Amino acid sequence: MNEWAILSKAMIRERKDIILSILGGFIAGLAGVALFAASGYLISQSVFAPPLYTLIVLTSLVKLLGILRAASRYGERLYSHRATFSMLSRLRTSFFAKLIPLSPGIWNKNRSGDLLARIVGDVESLQHYFLRVAYPPVIVVTVFLATMLFTASFSLWIACLLVLGMLATTWIVPGIALLVRRKMQGRVRQQRALLSTELTEVLYGFRDLKVYGQLSRREQQLQQASVALAADQQRAAGQLLLGQSMHAFITFLVSWGVLALGAYLIMDGALAGVFLAMLVMATLTVFEEATAMATLPAYKQDSEYAAQRLTETVLDSAIPSLNPSCLLSADLAVSIDLSGVSFQHEGERRLAIKDFTLQIPSGSKTAIVGPSGSGKSTLIELLLKLRTPTAGEMRLNGVPVREIEETSIWAATNVVFQQSHFFRGTIRDNLLLNEKENSDEQLLDILAKVQLPNTSLTDAVYEKGENLSDGEKQRLAMARAMLRRGRLWLLDEPTSSLDYVTEQRVLKHLYEQAAEDTLLLICHRLTGLEVMDRIVVMEQGKVVETGSYSELMEQKGYFYHMKQIELQLIGEGGEQWHSQ
Numbered sequence: 001m002n003e004w005a006i007l008s009k010a011m012i013r014e015r016k017d018i019i020l021s022i023l024g025g026f027i028a029g030l031a032g033v034a035l036f037a038a039s040g041y042l043i044s045q046s047v048f049a050p051p052l053y054t055l056i057v058l059t060s061l062v063k064l065l066g067i068l069r070a071a072s073r074y075g076e077r078l079y080s081h082r083a084t085f086s087m088l089s090r091l092r093t094s095f096f097a098k099l100i101p102l103s104p105g106i107w108n109k110n111r112s113g114d115l116l117a118r119i120v121g122d123v124e125s126l127q128h129y130f131l132r133v134a135y136p137p138v139i140v141v142t143v144f145l146a147t148m149l150f151t152a153s154f155s156l157w158i159a160c161l162l163v164l165g166m167l168a169t170t171w172i173v174p175g176i177a178l179l180v181r182r183k184m185q186g187r188v189r190q191q192r193a194l195l196s197t198e199l200t201e202v203l204y205g206f207r208d209l210k211v212y213g214q215l216s217r218r219e220q221q222l223q224q225a226s227v228a229l230a231a232d233q234q235r236a237a238g239q240l241l242l243g244q245s246m247h248a249f250i251t252f253l254v255s256w257g258v259l260a261l262g263a264y265l266i267m268d269g270a271l272a273g274v275f276l277a278m279l280v281m282a283t284l285t286v287f288e289e290a291t292a293m294a295t296l297p298a299y300k301q302d303s304e305y306a307a308q309r310l311t312e313t314v315l316d317s318a319i320p321s322l323n324p325s326c327l328l329s330a331d332l333a334v335s336i337d338l339s340g341v342s343f344q345h346e347g348e349r350r351l352a353i354k355d356f357t358l359q360i361p362s363g364s365k366t367a368i369v370g371p372s373g374s375g376k377s378t379l380i381e382l383l384l385k386l387r388t389p390t391a392g393e394m395r396l397n398g399v400p401v402r403e404i405e406e407t408s409i410w411a412a413t414n415v416v417f418q419q420s421h422f423f424r425g426t427i428r429d430n431l432l433l434n435e436k437e438n439s440d441e442q443l444l445d446i447l448a449k450v451q452l453p454n455t456s457l458t459d460a461v462y463e464k465g466e467n468l469s470d471g472e473k474q475r476l477a478m479a480r481a482m483l484r485r486g487r488l489w490l491l492d493e494p495t496s497s498l499d500y501v502t503e504q505r506v507l508k509h510l511y512e513q514a515a516e517d518t519l520l521l522i523c524h525r526l527t528g529l530e531v532m533d534r535i536v537v538m539e540q541g542k543v544v545e546t547g548s549y550s551e552l553m554e555q556k557g558y559f560y561h562m563k564q565i566e567l568q569l570i571g572e573g574g575e576q577w578h579s580q
């Protein structure tokens, strides 16, 4: 089982702390039982007015055991929590490391709120696995066996009663708790994911919901999800308490049983009366150690379910990998070779890319045009190895993309996506995403090139770039790409929100920088494409036409007609103005 493998592997890596914490727990448990047993014995002995040295020895023993118990409990807590939090941080980082190469495939399957609940809540739940599932039985069994041996040396009957009590608290109570809990399996977790999903939907779509008058309806849905979660949490907490109450009840039954049996054995002459208080105290304390067994099934189920959801997230979205062994050089202009490539988005009936064949020589400039939904952006995602083709072969510099490590592709590529993300911080923070050292002069020079000369590096950027216009966002995204040193440019409608004059100025600087590099530009506007070596026209995932600007205009095919429509829309006057 995969979830078991995850948890066990994480525990094995922390074995040193785990062994130390088990040792600490065992000593603390045993010292606790001995402490209360010695106290009981001390009380009974004092009735018979023993010699002073007996009382001094017993009192010192009680004090010593008290110190030993506190010190070993401290050690147990220290090592067990250190192991838990180290495991948690390892699990979190390994989950993220697996998640990153899977995006964007992961968004097809998981809603962002659900994914957030998984990343935060489910990983957090795994902390219970060691502390409340794997660890308690080891301590309970070892401490109990030692106590039973000790008790058996006084009375076999009382030892048998302890065994019965222990069986009831470690099997019957957890068994009942498990039966009751089975109905609740994963309910709290699912409700939390639902609430988180509703919340992100409302947060992301707040403006649109408000304008379309749907905010109160969505708020109601949010309220309902919140109430349902609170109810399920209450039920789950009630079940935890039920287990603990049953445990406490059995502990008292057994203690009364030891008292009654002890009294009978004393009357029968089989047990010395001075030991009775000691045995009752030892019984009470040893069952205290077993309290964790009552909640064990709940935590076991919870952490296994969390591990299962986490493995599902990364396994279901996993891209079959062939352990890529090659790197794409960032020093060479890249050649692209696509042959019979097809791709279908999950859950979609039609192919986004159909039998696509195209050769792009290194250092060439290619524009891809075509109607909306024709598969242009998908092509870029395939080249970036963010998605895997369902058929066909893609090569970069002659090497199959599946054999190239994706991080080297990302490092060798300057990408501008159709929509870029901006983080809360400053312009400088958002420009230096690639963590390369760039001086302020270099950053300001790039800002001037993308026609943002009056922008300061310390200007604030709000979450998701809320305080930036679409045109500003696009120019910042271009600046980000221009700060990189890759030799492959993949630009997805990078200037669609810019006016013509600004667009041409920005592109002029970009073309200067990319003069020797391979450049792939996706665009809807057909003006300015004369400078391209080749224009590829796409429709419904296929190449329908390809050639230089003049060749396509001469062919009077698809591109020519698109150009005519554009000219009619902007008017001849506009075209003259553009060409000035």
Ligand SMILES: Nc1ncnc2c1ncn2[C@@H]1O[C@H](COP(=O)(O)OP(=O)(O)OP(=O)(O)O)[C@@H](O)[C@H]1O
Binding pocket: 108, 345, 346, 348, 352, 370, 371, 372, 373, 374, 375, 376, 377, 378, 379, 418
């Ligand atoms: N994440 C997705 N899940 C499912 N289908 C998708 C996804 N992204 C895109 N598609 C579909 O794939 C097809 C190609 O989309 P793509 O975004 O590549 O087109 P495009 O040519 O870039 O469009 P545009 O010019 O509007 O940006 C479309 O039919 C679209 O509905």
